[in-house]
Amino acid sequence: MWFFSDEHRMLQDTVRQFAADELSHCVQQLDEEEDFNEEAFRKLGPLGLLGITVSEADGGAGLGAVAATIAMEEMGAVDASTTLSYLAHAILCVNQIGVNGTPEQKEKYLPKLLTGEWIGGMGMSEPEAGSDALGMKTRAVLSGEEYVLNGTKMWITNGPVGDLFYCYAKTGEDRRAVSTFLIESEMPGFARGKKISKMGMRGSPTGELIFDNCRVPVANRVGTEGKSIGMMMRNLDLERITIAGISLGIARASIDASVQYAKDRKQFGKPIGAFQQIQERITEASAWYEACRCLTYTAAQMWDQGLMAGKDAAMMAAKAKLQSAQMATQVALDAIQIMGGYGYSREFPVERYMRDAKLMEIGAGTNEILRLIIARQMLGTVVDL
Amino acid sequence: MDFQETEIQTELRDLTRKFARKEILPLVEEDEHNEHFRPELIAKLGELGLTGIPVPEDFGGAGMGYQEYICAIEELAAVNTSYAISVAVTGLPQVILNLFGNAEQKAKYIPPLAAGQAIGAFALSEASSGSDAGSLRTVAKKEGNEYILNGTKLWITQGDTASTVMVMARTGGPGTKGVSAFIVEKGTPGFSCGKREKKMGCSISHTMELIFNNCRIPAANLVGNEGDGFKVAMTALDSGRITIAATALGVARGALESAVAHSREREQFGKPIGEFQGVSFLLADMAVQLDAARLLVNRAAWLKDNGLPHSKEAAMAKLFATDMAMKVTTDAVQVLGGSGYTKEFPVERYMREAKVLQIVEGTNQIQRVVIARSLTQKG
Numbered sequence: 057m058w059f060f061s062d063e064h065r066m067l068q069d070t071v072r073q074f075a076a077d078e079l080s081h082c083v084q085q086l087d088e089e090e091d092f093n094e095e096a097f098r099k100l101g102p103l104g105l106l107g108i109t110v111s112e113a114d115g116g117a118g119l120g121a122v123a124a125t126i127a128m129e130e131m132g133a134v135d136a137s138t139t140l141s142y143l144a145h146a147i148l149c150v151n152q153i154g155v156n157g158t159p160e161q162k163e164k165y166l167p168k169l170l171t172g173e174w175i176g177g178m179g180m181s182e183p184e185a186g187s188d189a190l191g192m193k194t195r196a197v198l199s200g201e202e203y204v205l206n207g208t209k210m211w212i213t214n215g216p217v218g219d220l221f222y223c224y225a226k227t228g229e230d231r232r233a234v235s236t237f238l239i240e241s242e243m244p245g246f247a248r249g250k251k252i253s254k255m256g257m258r259g260s261p262t263g264e265l266i267f268d269n270c271r272v273p274v275a276n277r278v279g280t281e282g283k284s285i286g287m288m289m290r291n292l293d294l295e296r297i298t299i300a301g302i303s304l305g306i307a308r309a310s311i312d313a314s315v316q317y318a319k320d321r322k323q324f325g326k327p328i329g330a331f332q333q334i335q336e337r338i339t340e341a342s343a344w345y346e347a348c349r350c351l352t353y354t355a356a357q358m359w360d361q362g363l364m365a366g367k368d369a370a371m372m373a374a375k376a377k378l379q380s381a382q383m384a385t386q387v388a389l390d391a392i393q394i395m396g397g398y399g400y401s402r403e404f405p406v407e408r409y410m411r412d413a414k415l416m417e418i419g420a421g422t423n424e425i426l427r428l429i430i431a432r433q434m435l436g437t438v439v440d441l
Numbered sequence: 442m443d444f445q446e447t448e449i450q451t452e453l454r455d456l457t458r459k460f461a462r463k464e465i466l467p468l469v470e471e472d473e474h475n476e477h478f479r480p481e482l483i484a485k486l487g488e489l490g491l492t493g494i495p496v497p498e499d500f501g502g503a504g505m506g507y508q509e510y511i512c513a514i515e516e517l518a519a520v521n522t523s524y525a526i527s528v529a530v531t532g533l534p535q536v537i538l539n540l541f542g543n544a545e546q547k548a549k550y551i552p553p554l555a556a557g558q559a560i561g562a563f564a565l566s567e568a569s570s571g572s573d574a575g576s577l578r579t580v581a582k583k584e585g586n587e588y589i590l591n592g593t594k595l596w597i598t599q600g601d602t603a604s605t606v607m608v609m610a611r612t613g614g615p616g617t618k619g620v621s622a623f624i625v626e627k628g629t630p631g632f633s634c635g636k637r638e639k640k641m642g643c644s645i646s647h648t649m650e651l652i653f654n655n656c657r658i659p660a661a662n663l664v665g666n667e668g669d670g671f672k673v674a675m676t677a678l679d680s681g682r683i684t685i686a687a688t689a690l691g692v693a694r695g696a697l698e699s700a701v702a703h704s705r706e707r708e709q710f711g712k713p714i715g716e717f718q719g720v721s722f723l724l725a726d727m728a729v730q731l732d733a734a735r736l737l738v739n740r741a742a743w744l745k746d747n748g749l750p751h752s753k754e755a756a757m758a759k760l761f762a763t764d765m766a767m768k769v770t771t772d773a774v775q776v777l778g779g780s781g782y783t784k785e786f787p788v789e790r791y792m793r794e795a796k797v798l799q800i801v802e803g804t805n806q807i808q809r810v811v812i813a814r815s816l817t818q819k820g
Contacts, residue, residue: 186778188709211779255774255782255789323573333806389767389796392641396571396800397596400641401648407641407796414771414792418778424719 057353064126067119071127074103075134083135086259087408092217093138093259094175100142101172108146109294110154114162115170120360121294122353125301132305136412137259139302140419144213144260145169147298148291149176149222153238156278156287161238165220177214179223179239179265180288182207187425190285194267196225196235198281201274203227203237205267208249211419215263216251223265227282234285236278245270256411293369295420296377297359300352303380303416307345310384310391310409314338317395334394341387348383352376371433374426381416381423388413449505450512457491457516461524469521469645473790476637476644480560480602483527487557492528496535500551506746507680511687511738518691519698522794523645525691526801527560529684530598534561534607537622537677541665550605550624562603563681564594564625564651565674571596572807574609575617575671579653581610586660588612588623590653593635598801600649601634603627608653609674612667620670624662631656642793678802679752682759683745685802686738689759689766689795690731696766696773696791697727703777703786720776727769734762753815760808763798770795 060068078096086093100106108124110116117123124147131139150169153161168174185191194207205225212221219241227235239246249264279287315338318329328334355376358364364372388410392399399406417423432439446454464482472479486492494510496502503509510532518525535554538547553559570577579592590610600606604627613619625632635650665673701724704715714720737758744751770792774781781788799805 181779184708186709187714188711191709191711253784255784255793322569323571323576325573325576328572331806333809385771389771392796393799393805396804397566397638400797400800402639402641410796411641411793414774414789415782417775418782422778423775424717427719 057349059353059357060122060126063119064123067123068126068130070103071105071130074100075131079131079135079138083137083259084402084405084408087137088258088402090253090258092141092261093135094217096138097141097145097175098172101170105142106146106172107150107154107166107170109151110166110170114154114166116154116166121297121356122360124298125352125356128298128301129305129308132302133309134305135259136302136306136409137257139305140257140260140415141175141214143295143299143302144178145176147295148178148213149220151294152178152222152287152291153278155291156236157238158278160275161278165238169220174219175214175217177212177218177221179209179212179221181209181211183210186211187422189288190231190234192224192226192234194223194225196227196237196272198227198274202271203274203277205237205239205245205270205272207267209265211252211262212265213260213262213419215265216248216261221265222278224284224288225267230282232285233282234288235281236284236287237272238276238278239265239267239270239272243270243272255414256408257415289370292421293373294359296373296426297352297355299416299420300348300355300376300380303377303384303413304345304349304352306409306413306416307341307348307380307384307387310388310406311338311341311345313404313406313409314341314391314394317398321395328394337390337394341390344383345387348376348380352380367433371430374421374429377420378423378426378430381413384413384416385410446512450509453494453509454512454516456489457513458519460486460489460491461517461520465517465524466520469787470784470790473523473644476647478523478527478599478602478645478647482524483531483560484557486524486528487555492531492557493535493551493555495532496539496551496555500535500539500547501555502535502551507683507742508739508746511683511690511742514684514687515691515694518688519695520691521645522688522692522797523643525688526643526646526685527599529681529688530563531557531561532684533563533677533681534605534624536680537607537664537673538624540676541622541669541673545661546624546664554605559604560599560602562597562600562606563677564597564600564606564608566596567593568595572804574674575620576615577609577611577620579608579610581612581621581623583612583660587657588660588663590623590625590631590656590658592653594651594653596638597649597651599647600651601637601647606651607664607677608651609670612670617671618668620674621667622664622670622673623658624664625653625656625658629656629658641796642790643797675752679755680745681802682755682808683738683741683751685798686734686741686755686758686762689762689798690735690738692791692795692798693727693731693734693762693766693769696770696788697724697731699786699788699791700724700727700773700776703780714776723772723776727772730765730769734758734765737761753812756803756808756811759802760805760812763795763805766795766798767792
């Protein structure tokens with residue numbers, strides 16, 4: 057993007073190199089085996105990427121949404137699964153501790169999370185509370201110096217491998233009485249449920265978290281009791297901007313693969329790129345990708361410069377995520393189509409791009425929920441009548 | 442053309458649906474994972490009379506038409522695309538021989554295929570000859586009473602389990618006029634299977650490379666005359682497109698049924714998600730597209746059954762129905778959200794299966810070529 061700083065461009069090079077060196081060689085195998093590239097993940101620590109948005113005072117890189125989105129796009133173009141796990145760690149867990157944690161919480165947890173010694177995750181969704189996040193049933197009841205948590209979290213990225221989870225639970229009868237707790241995987245009453253087998257993003261472990269009278273010290277509550285919704289929503293906005301970067305990466309890789317193929321593959325005596333049907337798909341894909349790229353990085357830049365307040369930020373983030381996700385899925389589908397039988401085979405990466413892209417329309421707010429957010433901002437209370 | 446299904450069609454549908462749900466469904470997820478094809482299921486389908494629906498009773502077929510054939514294929518595909526494709530592909534050599542074969546070829550090869558005792562395959566594509574079928578390089582050289590085949594075929598559905606393979610090879614000069622059609626039996630010296638493709642979906646159905654290395658076959662295995670091969674292949678593809686379109690109807694219907702069920706059961710914000718327009722309108726569009734596709738498919742089958750030209754209409758049905766299936770299955774995953782993305786529900790499989798239908802039997806790009814040509818080259 058034209059407004060990237062020198063620092064942004066250096067970051068872009070660094071992440072691109074990292075992805076080429078550490079992710080590209082085994083991404084296909086890990087997808088087949090549903091296995092996690094833990095080794096590469098931990099190497100993100102020394103590169104300074106695990107605390108990309110955390111202030112330098114707290115040991116982080118002190119960068120913002122633009123930088124995080126760059127990291128997502130560059131890594132996502134090679135290995136969307138590891139990128140998704142990285143996002144769950146850096147944006148959903150580490151960033152939240154950096155923004156909302158107490159000095160003690162930061163001191164206790166950030167060093168381990170920033171070096172890659174610990175893997176982080178976030179717990180919001182539940183079996184009965186997906187799009188309707190505030191319908192969550194996990195409960196935390198204060199008992200002396202501890203909260204006792206009961207409930208089940210679902211679809212948790214890094215659930216099967218994480219050491220610390222930034223989790224939401226209800227602390228009152230009110231639908232909006234949501235509180236936040238830092239849950240260590242070794243705490244009594246915490247258990248990992250089943251690992252979920254998925255269509256795509258198979259190199260990013262997804263699982264359940266189970267709280268069965270899980271005892272959490274009061275010191276591990278983040279923020280005021282019952283007042284977490286604002287923090288939660290604001291992080292969802294940052295998540296949506298940065299995860300759009302993964303969609304951009306998948307789309308870019310799909311376009312690159314189909315362009316290369318359209319030049320190389322000959323049918324009827326000429327490269328298939330000579331046919332207008334193929335040109336149409338490639339040009340539309342590229343134009344849509346550029347449009348989404350402008351939208352996403354503009355949202356990130358506005359976020360970093362503090363130009364968007366509250367619900368405007370939510371709407372802009374939702375627009376960037378909604379368009380980029382739909383674009384990525386369609387562009388990946390078209391890449392398979394351009395490559396025909398080869399595109400459908402697992403010898404080429406585009407079928408994986410498509411399977412990975414589909415999650416972008418579901419995770420971090422389904423397309424439907426993003427439309428609801430945008431509609432509420434545009435139409436006001438009419439939407440909920 | 443009647444909008445009311447005949448009793449026979451309805452019976453055929455019910456019979457196939459029951460079989461698919463009882464015999465195929467319980468095995469699908471595990472077999473997909475293990476890439477495990479079961480020829481014994483084709484044999485059982487044969488016992489029910491479902492593997493030779495459109496060929497005459499004289500050769501052990503059911504003597505019915507494509508309007509019946511597509512009912513059975515749709516019902517199989519609503520459970521699993523691989524077996525629908527298997528039946529369709531086993532049908533191809535039967536249909537070809539019935540049209541172009543001589544009396545001996547028909548009597549020898551059709552009955553075992555029609556009975557499901559043998560599996561059939563159709564070998565046209567090669568590594569450098571996909572959409573551009575006329576450029577194929579496999580050669581058949583006549584020597585005395587034999588043809589000697591040399592070359593490699595790619596993307597051949599069930600090439601490993603097929604007993605009877607219809608192979609397109611070059612007997613003359615370059616271009617479409619130099620192509621001939623041959624029957625090659627499994628086990629013929631010089632005929633072997635190469636690598637098996639690892640695919641995004643339809644993994645039960647094996648996709649094979651076939652290698653012909655000085656493979657000698659009797660001259661009697663030439664189907665039609667030398668140089669008829671491209672015509673044979675195109676006729677086969679016209680029929681094959683109708684069956685692939687029917688497969689698309691089945692996959693889409695399976696996905697729509699899952700999405701509708703989920704939208705009734707799943708509650709968010711205190712009510713079933715089907716009560717939100719964002720979801721219910723998706724379902725409405727899916728149903729409209731499915732029915733529109735069904736009408737196109739039925740028309741193509743009706744034209745074929747009545748001996749009328751149907752090349753353009755088969756291409757239209759295939760193009761529209763498979764694009765529809767891609768959209769409907771993708772939207773079904775969306776309606777099921779996180780659940781739809783997991784292997785615990787079938788919709789992600791339907792979505793992976795739908796994609797191949799836009800590629801096989803002529804990519805949808807080639808369907809547009811066929812349709813556009815028929816528009817621009819007339820009058």
